[in-house]
Amino acid sequence: xxxxxxxxxxxxxxxxxxxxxxxxxxxxxxxxxxxxxxxxxxxxxxxxxxxxxxxxxxxxxxxxxxxxxxxxxxxxxxxxxxxxxxxxxxxxxxxxxxxxxxxxxxxxxxxxxxxxxxxxxxxxxxxxxxxxxxxxxxxxxxxxxxxxxxxxxxx
Amino acid sequence: xxxxxxxxxxxxxxxxxxxxxxxxxxxxxxxxxxxxxxxxxxxxxxxxxxxxxxxxxxxxxxxxxxxxxxxxxxxxxxxxxxxxxxxxxxxxxxxxxxxxxxxxxxxxxxxxxxxxxxxxxxxxxxxxxxxxxxxxxxxxxxxxxxxxxxxxxxxxxxxxxxxxxxxxxxxxxxxxxxxxxxxxxxxxxxxxxxxxxxxxxxxxxxxxxxxxxxxxxxxxxxxxxxxxxxxxxxxxxxxxxxxxxxxxxxxxxxxxxxxxxxxxxxxxxxxxxxxxxxxxxxxxxxxxxxxxxxxxxxxxxxxxxxxxxxxxxxxxxxxxxxxxxxxxxxxxxxxxxxxxxxxxxxxxxxxxxxxxxxxxxxxxxxxxxxxxxxx
Numbered sequence: 001x002x003x004x005x006x007x008x009x010x011x012x013x014x015x016x017x018x019x020x021x022x023x024x025x026x027x028x029x030x031x032x033x034x035x036x037x038x039x040x041x042x043x044x045x046x047x048x049x050x051x052x053x054x055x056x057x058x059x060x061x062x063x064x065x066x067x068x069x070x071x072x073x074x075x076x077x078x079x080x081x082x083x084x085x086x087x088x089x090x091x092x093x094x095x096x097x098x099x100x101x102x103x104x105x106x107x108x109x110x111x112x113x114x115x116x117x118x119x120x121x122x123x124x125x126x127x128x129x130x131x132x133x134x135x136x137x138x139x140x141x142x143x144x145x146x147x148x149x150x151x152x153x154x155x
Numbered sequence: 156x157x158x159x160x161x162x163x164x165x166x167x168x169x170x171x172x173x174x175x176x177x178x179x180x181x182x183x184x185x186x187x188x189x190x191x192x193x194x195x196x197x198x199x200x201x202x203x204x205x206x207x208x209x210x211x212x213x214x215x216x217x218x219x220x221x222x223x224x225x226x227x228x229x230x231x232x233x234x235x236x237x238x239x240x241x242x243x244x245x246x247x248x249x250x251x252x253x254x255x256x257x258x259x260x261x262x263x264x265x266x267x268x269x270x271x272x273x274x275x276x277x278x279x280x281x282x283x284x285x286x287x288x289x290x291x292x293x294x295x296x297x298x299x300x301x302x303x304x305x306x307x308x309x310x311x312x313x314x315x316x317x318x319x320x321x322x323x324x325x326x327x328x329x330x331x332x333x334x335x336x337x338x339x340x341x342x343x344x345x346x347x348x349x350x351x352x353x354x355x356x357x358x359x360x361x362x363x364x365x366x367x368x369x370x371x372x373x374x375x376x377x378x379x380x381x382x383x384x385x386x387x388x389x390x391x392x393x394x395x396x397x398x399x400x401x402x403x404x405x406x407x408x409x410x411x412x413x414x415x416x417x418x419x420x421x422x423x424x425x426x427x428x429x430x431x432x433x434x435x436x437x438x439x440x441x442x443x444x445x446x447x448x449x450x451x452x453x454x455x456x457x458x459x460x461x462x463x464x465x466x467x468x469x470x471x472x473x474x475x476x477x478x479x480x481x482x483x484x485x486x487x488x489x490x491x492x493x494x495x496x497x498x499x500x501x502x503x504x505x506x507x508x509x510x511x512x513x514x515x516x517x518x519x520x521x522x523x524x525x526x527x528x529x530x
Contacts, residue, residue, distance in 0.1 A: 031288050036310045036317070039448055040331055040345070076466075078459050086363075086462025093265040094364055097465060104464045137279040137469040139327060 024127060024146035032065065032141040042072035044133070044141050051145065055126045064118055064130070065141065071114065075107035108134060198472035202280055203341040211472035213272045216339045220351030222271055229267070229372070232403050233260045236379050239396035240386045247389060252382060259375040266368035267353060274468040275358035276344035278325065278333060286326035293321075315447035332448070334429055344466075347421075348428040357428075360468065363461045366418055373408070373415045380404035425449040425456040 030052060035045045046065045048058045085103060089096050115132050123130050123143075131142040198211035205214050215222075233256070241253045281289070293306055306321035308328050319328045322335050325342045329335070334346035336356045345359035357365045383400045387393065421431060425448050430436060436446040450456050 029284050029288070031285055034330065036312055036319075036331055039312055076464055078455070078463055082464045083458055083462045085464070086458070089465075090363070090367060090461070093262050093367070094269050095265065102465045102467075104467055108467060134467070134469070135471075136282065136285070139278070139281070139330075140285060142284070 024148075026144055027147045028145050030143045030145065032143065034139060035069075041076055042133075042138050043069045049143075052128070052143065055128055055145065056123075060122060064122070067114065068111065068133070068141070071107060071111045075104045075111075194475045196472065197470070197474045197476055200476065201470065201472070203277065204339050205277075205341070207472060214274055214472065215271060216349075216355050218338060218351075219271075219354035222352065222354035225352045226264075226267065228403065228407075229260070229263060229375075232379060232400055233375070235396040235400050236382065239394045240379075240382050240400070243386050243390055244382055248385070256375075256378060256382070259371060259378060262371045263368065263375050266364050266371060269364040270350075270357070270361050270368050271353045271355045273355075273361040273364060274470060274472070275356040276346075276360040276466065277339075277356075277358075277468075277470050278327075278330070278342040278344055279470050280325040280342075281327040289321075289327060313447040315445065317447065332427060332430070345427060346429050360466055366422060366461065369411060369415045369418060373411045376404050376408045376411055380408050422457050422460045423453045425460060 028051060030049045032044050032047075032049065035043045037043075044065050046062050046069075048061050052061060082103060111134070112132055115130050119130050127146040127148055129144040129146070131144065133139070133141050136142055196211050198207040198214070201207070204217040206217055207214050236256060237253060241256070244252045306328075308319045308321070310317055310319060310331070312331060317331050319331065321327070322329050322342055324335060324340065327342075329342055330344065332345045333342050335342045336346065336349050338349050339356055341356070343356045343358035345362065347357040347362055347365075349356045350365070353365065353368070355361070379400060383397050383404065387397055387401070418428075420426075421428065424446065426436070426446060430446075436444055450459060
């Protein structure tokens with residue numbers, strides 16, 4: 001509207017802030033639910049939501065979710081390393097959790113980087129946005145679908 | 156588009172909700188609309204019945220139960236032990252006694268505080284969009300004019316049918332082993348029980364602290380009991396302190412030992428108190444019902460409960476709420492236009508339950524989720 005008209009007359013430096021006025025509106029959100037078939041471990045369903053059919057390849061989506069699942073499995077893995085960490089923590093009355101970054105937290109950072117990377121390379125160019133599941137309590141992978149305004153601002 | 160995407164990462168928790176936020180301890184929950192400079196942290200708008208201290212680093216249940224009593228009993232009994240029994244026993248037996256006693260005492264107090272002050276595994280409530288999405292999926296069959304019957308969803312976990320219940324407070328289907336604690340008004344993952352003695356729920360994140368606490372407390376009470384008995388047996392004097400210790404220890408040692416034994420059984424079979432009491436997997440409700448979470452191996456069960464990687468806190472207490480400031484670069488006039496243009500996400504996608512639209516957009520700092528590595 002008025003803001004959009006103003007936007008076109010400003011220089012590049014100012015369009016950044018005014019691009020906010022032109023940013024695509026959210027058309028809907030898709031929630032990828034948890035898959036509990038293997039128990040309480042963090043795992044998401046790989047079923048391709050129908051709302052994304054027009055925007056994304058099924059294979060692309062499945063690969064993203066599968067990689068996320070693998071990363072969460074790595075975070076929650078019961079192995080020698082986690083046992084050692086657990087026993088050491090117990091001996092110190094768990095006070096090392098106050099000073100040390102746990103294995104899980106390290107993997108969460110990795111996951112955040114992966115999601116950012118996926119957003120930049122794959123999802124944003126298609127007008128989609130992946131939300132890190134940790135922001136939603138590891139309940140869902142929220143995918144925001146933006147309206148397809150195919151003007152130049154849709155990078 | 157990347158920057159715009161970040162601006163859209165709105166946390167609908169910023170939207171004013173009907174439930175009043177618990178007032179934080181330091182009482183700085185003034186009207187933030189007038190002070191746009193100070194971003195609020197998420198603990199200040201937390202919907203459950205919890206209290207937060209140290210700017211969200213520490214949390215307790217609203218009702219602290221008898222935690223002061225527990226702490227008091229432990230401190231007083233140990234204090235009496237050090238004052239009345241140790242001098243005698245050091246002289247007549249060995250000086251290791253106060254060292255062992257001191258070590259156990261410190262261990263017990265630390266694990267008790269860890270159990271009480273840690274997030275037990277609270278699940279944050281569903282965002283309005285999620286809740287709307289779930290409602291849409293459910294309401295295909297029923298109408299919304301009356302409170303629908305309890306909603307359940309069945310899933311297959313390791314070939315075992317498990318019913319997931321819908322939580323009306325948190326507006327989501329509870330994950331398996333999650334239960335809603337009415338005292339704390341939170342859904343807690345791997346809910347064991349709400350322990351009044353520690354003044355907190357015991358759940359996924361603090362079960363290992365709880366278990367270590369009761370086991371070390373058993374050792375401590377047994378140790379003090381033994382020492383006091385030895386003291387009274389070897390000495391002719393009967394100090395009032397020793398008598399009091401004897402009484403306290405006698406009554407607590409059996410109950411604590413019993414509790415430790417019970418929880419050891421639970422750990423070895425990967426059960427929670429909640430499941431054990433309800434008899435979820437004991438086969439009462441049908442044949443062939445086994446615990447789908449058990450690894451069928453005592454050692455692996457113990458390791459998975461006590462030594463698994465520490466899960467992070469999902470409620471992100473110290474994360475910042477999206478601020479009320481809009482992008483003020485373009486000036487007031489356009490800024491106002493921006494406020495109405497840039498719709499809050501919840502507003503634009505049909506909010507489920509008549510939420511008021513937040514008056515301004517919400518650019519979120521990219522790292523809004525701070526992984527606080529403490530508790």
